Amino acid sequence: MLRRVSGSVADAWSGASYERIAETFASIHDRVVELLGIEPGTRVLDVACGTGGVALRAARAGGDVVGIDISADQLAKARRAADAEGLRVRLDEGDCQELPYREAEFDAVASAFGAIFAADHERTAGELARVCRPGGRLVLTAWEDDDWSAVHAKAGRTFPGDSGAREWAKEEHVRALLGDVFDLDLQRGGWRMEAASGDELWEVVSTSMPPLRAWLAAADEATRTHAEHVYRDFLASGVLERQYIVVLGARR
Numbered sequence: 001m002l003r004r005v006s007g008s009v010a011d012a013w014s015g016a017s018y019e020r021i022a023e024t025f026a027s028i029h030d031r032v033v034e035l036l037g038i039e040p041g042t043r044v045l046d047v048a049c050g051t052g053g054v055a056l057r058a059a060r061a062g063g064d065v066v067g068i069d070i071s072a073d074q075l076a077k078a079r080r081a082a083d084a085e086g087l088r089v090r091l092d093e094g095d096c097q098e099l100p101y102r103e104a105e106f107d108a109v110a111s112a113f114g115a116i117f118a119a120d121h122e123r124t125a126g127e128l129a130r131v132c133r134p135g136g137r138l139v140l141t142a143w144e145d146d147d148w149s150a151v152h153a154k155a156g157r158t159f160p161g162d163s164g165a166r167e168w169a170k171e172e173h174v175r176a177l178l179g180d181v182f183d184l185d186l187q188r189g190g191w192r193m194e195a196a197s198g199d200e201l202w203e204v205v206s207t208s209m210p211p212l213r214a215w216l217a218a219a220d221e222a223t224r225t226h227a228e229h230v231y232r233d234f235l236a237s238g239v240l241e242r243q244y245i246v247v248l249g250a251r252r
């Protein structure tokens with residue numbers, strides 16, 4: 001039914017072993033689903049669903065779930081995971097800046113570290129509001145601007161079409177985007193990924209974080225060598241910790 005989304009954004013989010021990162025988000029996905037307040041039959045939309053961390057949990061909770069993502073590769077993994085459990089989840093390929101759904105079609109709309117990456121924040125926020133029914137809930141997560149963000153710059157990494165995703169962790173930005181239509185509450189949370197060594201952590205990060213993997217693959221040798229040195233140095237302890245914001249919205 002939906003048009004195939006192609007191009008550099010979908011490519012940048014494809015081809016990595018992202019499911020290994022998604023596993024480390026388990027407690028965050030649990031938190032998002034709890035906050036969505038799902039009851040049997042609740043119509044749930046998981047925006048930028050990736051490998052299905054929120055969508056599958058929402059289906060287990062009894063929700064009538066749709067997941068949408070720009071990457072066919074991510075969706076294929078979500079499909080396999082849902083089928084392996086016999087979960088009924090509809091998965092659509094599409095862009096969250098142009099959601100192919102009716103107004104007020106969902107009781108609960110979620111996006112865990114997903115919608116924040118779309119280029120046009122206003123348009124994305126408008127779409128999240130449009131598809132959420134009055135009285136419905138919105139739950140978003142966003143990474144804060146932190147040492148891990150700074151290390152990208154130090155590594156010389158550039159983000160073509162960088163959407164300023166970390167702006168979504170700033171209260172005034174979120175209120176400007178969503179405050180007209182949602183009553184908002186912001187909470188904080190922490191995430192930690194630990195490996196047996198810095199080398200092991202670098203292996204996971206460089207192969208499983210899709211945009212980083214894609215950027216390294218496209219970089220020339222000198223750029224890649226410099227970046228690897230910077231990232232390995234930062235990850236040498238074998239631990240990566242970050243802070244995130246949870247945006248809770250009650251649709252007016």
Ligand SMILES: C[S@@+](CC[C@H](N)C(=O)[O-])C[C@H]1O[C@@H](n2cnc3c(N)ncnc32)[C@H](O)[C@@H]1O
Nearest residue numbers: 013048049050069070071074095096112114118
């Ligand atoms: C960090 S992953 C998060 C995936 C999932 N929500 C989770 O919590 O594991 C970001 C996801 O956003 C998707 N994405 C990025 N830009 C998008 C867009 N404009 N529209 C829809 N999905 C997008 C990517 O393909 C990727 O699956």
